[in-house]
Amino acid sequence: MAATCGKVDGVKVTVKEAEDGLSMWSDEVTTLQSTVESMKEELSDLKDKCDEGRKRRANIHIIGIPEGLDSSSSTAVSVLLREVLGMDKDVIVDRSHRSPILRKPAGNPHAVIAERHYYQDCVATPCQGPKISCDYLAAALKSNPSHLRQLDLSDNNNLQDSGVKHLCGFLESPGCKLETLRLMSCGLSKISCDYLAAALKSNPSHLRELDLSNDSFSSSTKNNLQDPGVKHLCRFLESPGCKLETLRLWGCGLSKISCDYLAAALKSNPSHLRQLELWGNNVKDPDVKQLSDLQQSPDYRLETLEWS
Missing domain, CATH: 3.80.10.10 (Ribonuclease Inhibitor)
Structure with missing residues (x-):
């Protein structure tokens, strides 16, 4: 009987150790899951930044356009690009605006920044x-x-x-x-x-x-x-x-x-x-x-x- 009780106590100790181990691994898994979610958020932020950087690199900077009403609109820029490049159809411009940075020498018009349309x-x-x-x-x-x-x-x-x-x-x-x-x-x-x-x-x-x-x-x-x-x-x-x-x-x-x-x-x-x-x-x-x-x-x- 004493031997049986000893075995039972040994099993209880083993079970307790297993439970403690499982608890530790559960904590580790939770930590890893949290780390993975954090990395996903960081990757998403990096992707957004890369996409934004790519779009900025694809922008067209046009200097020398006199400032005036609608002179920097996407329609006006599209017509200008068609005329200058000698194209047989309009260039699709998604958006355009004047750069806030004044060109030197002082008095020169602000550059126009245009985002051209992406084609596949x-x-x-x-x-x-x-x-x-x-x-x-x-x-x-x-x-x-x-x-x-x-x-x-x-x-x-x-x-x-x-x-x-x-x-x-x-x-x-x-x-x-x-x-x-x-x-x-x-x-x-x-x-x-x-x-x-x-x-x-x-x-x-x-x-x-x-x-x-x-x-x-x-x-x-x-x-x-x-x-x-x-x-x-x-x-x-x-x-x-x-x-x-x-x-x-x-x-x-x-x-x-x-x-x-x-x-x-x-x-x-x-x-x-x-x-x-x-x-x-x-x-x-x-x-x-x-x-x-x-x-x-x-x-x-x-x-x-x-x-x-």
């Missing part, structure tokens, strides 16, 4: 504008690249290889998260493919759709990529970080060699491309056999293959 898509209208505009566009996108998801510069005669070279400065910037790039009928050659492959290979993880086709109904200068151009593009397709899902190369002067290049690239990086369109090229059924085999294989995700 950018679609340019067909134009005959100077090639240097691509330089301006690339510089603007590179300074604030993280929001743009779609860029469509199709049917622009004067984009050409030199314009693509400027745009690649934006594409290879670390903050670029572009998902769709369309450059149909822009007078591009294999040189543009070389520029694009290098830029996209250095920052490949976001682009999902690439369209370098020719629009048969467009009067713009055609893209003339040919087989060497596709060979350049395949450097991007075979890179491990490439997640491209759709590639359109309509009427680009391609032959069987391009099909061979594409098949080899997809074999080295098979997991992402779903749609490949080769309409209007000098490609026959036997030329696409390797690609057709990939389409039929369960090891590849190619679902759509069009060539005739």
